[in-house]
Amino acid sequence: MANVRLENVWKRFGANEVIRGIDLEIDAGEFVVMVGPSGCGKSTVLNLIAGLETLSDGDIHIGARKVNDVAPKDRDIAMVFQSYALYPTKTVRENILFGMITRGASRAEQDVALASVTELLHIDMLLDRKPGQLSGGQRQRVAMGRALVRNPDVFLFDEPLSNLDAKLRLEMRTEIKKLHHRLGKTVIYVTHDQIEAMTLASRIAVLEGGEIRQFAAPEVIYEEPEDLFVAGFMGSPSMNIVKGRVVRNGRLELEVTDAEGAVRFPIPDPLAGPAGRHLGGELFIGLRPETITRQGTQRPGTNVFAFERAIDVVEPTGPDTMLVFSLGGIEAIGRVHPEDKAPADTLFPFEVNMDRAKLFDPASGKRLR
């Protein structure tokens, strides 16, 4: 086990600044997920930690060691690559043992390591096959086996599940979580899938444009997003974010106007202070779909606000039904129980939990608090 520390890390490809001054402190044994849209620099950060790219600026420490100039093989890391990157001409056994053979491990050591890994991953019967003869899930396991057999301090995963079908992805996700539980090693895991991030991480780092927008526990990222980007990126379906005007109507309200008329969301007390400073100006309000339901269905005592809107589209997903309605120029989504749904084009009585509403400053994008 080892902690990993990134200090003011920069990476430039020519004039292209891909990583722009990242600081990250990952504790030993932690499962950190880096998440962000494609092209935001996730793989680059991972490659920098692995030593597959050189730093343009800054320092990387693994454990007590500064590893800026340490070769990948000497960093005590193992990496699982996005496309598995198995050696196509080698058998599964040779794929898994390649690193040990290169390091000159004895036959006895190889056998012990191979046995423990194949048992853990249930790939004993695949050992003599070539990667081309394996299914996607099996390849994934072999790639994990190749990393596990190194018994490293830090595991690096680059979108390891993105090439699997939905069912297998779920299975492997659970399996990775179990493995982490069992081995207790530090894991840095890259994905563009925010659900994967939420389910796996002890802490999530949200990346955008080569910068870390927020680094916090999943619940914090979800309920207390730092800014509009994090709020919009995490969550599926994503948060309804709509612009309104701060007005005083006895209480402080956010007035959202469109062709169907105005909806005046009461601003909850804890936000009254910061929102008051924008009186007469505009703010974004963020409402998660699951906080918008049919009137009278939320837990008693919840600070709800009721309003009516015409339903544009009904999208059943099984456990819940998504009701799409227009609000302030966007397609907003409410998430109701299937038995609460109503046909499209009818007026629907919604209520929203205002305690979970977020407000954002349109100029800076930051959440008000």
Place this chain on the structure above:
Amino acid sequence: MSEAQGIVRPKTAASTALRWLLFAILGLFALYYLMPLIVMVMTALKPLDEIRTGSLISPPRNPTLEPTVRAWNSACVGVRCSGLKPYMLNSILMVVPAVLISTMLGAINGYALTKWRFRGADLIFGLMLFGAFIPFQVVLLPMARTLGALGLAGSLWGLVLVHTVYGLAFTTLFFRNFFVGVSDGIVQAAKVDGAGFFGIFFRVVAPMALPAFVVTVIWQFTQIWNDFLFGIAFSAGDNNPATVALNNLVASSTGVKEYNVDMAAAIIAAVPTLLVYVFAGKYFIRGLAAGALKG
């Protein structure tokens, strides 16, 4: 016929007739293409008097291997009357090292240019590619001076050097195009596994490149074996490769022109390239399909 594979087409008398017409035309083209070879083989098998009396395309009445044997070990090439045999040996001694060295260097170049990207890699590749388009006549004189300075003028090793140098542009191109399609992740994984530049090349990447090796070897073998220009310019007398000797053999017949011996000699000189195609052709097609020759 409902079990035939492919796109469903309506079957009418007209389409069947068209189909036969197509086969007939294709057959004609094939015959036209094969004609020179047929004439060569038949002529090589005829005794001289039969050539004089019969027509070009009549099959041999008394086939004989005597002209072939003569071409192999007793026909006169210039003043030396020992057939093509010693010159075939020259060609083999030239072609084997030249093919092996140029293919190996091309593979390492292609690997370095794609998987160990360094500043200026694209420029270097561009310049090497340019080498593939240099007309060889342009380099004859400077190369002659260079070989002279190296003390390799007129020798087989001089030819090996020339063919290696001018083959590099092509071999590098073939391998670069193959390795561009190999995932960088594989090389990165091998780096994390602790392998170095040559470790990754020999143990991971080269085994994957078998189709590229086959295409390159065939290409280089055919180019170098069939080369005449460098052979006649840079080798002297007993060091001539088979192509140059063949020319001298045909040119140096005195009195009666022995067409049968000339034809047999031409066939002998062409056999090695044919053999390479026969044994490696399957891989050649596969390599082409895998994009080894695409730009």
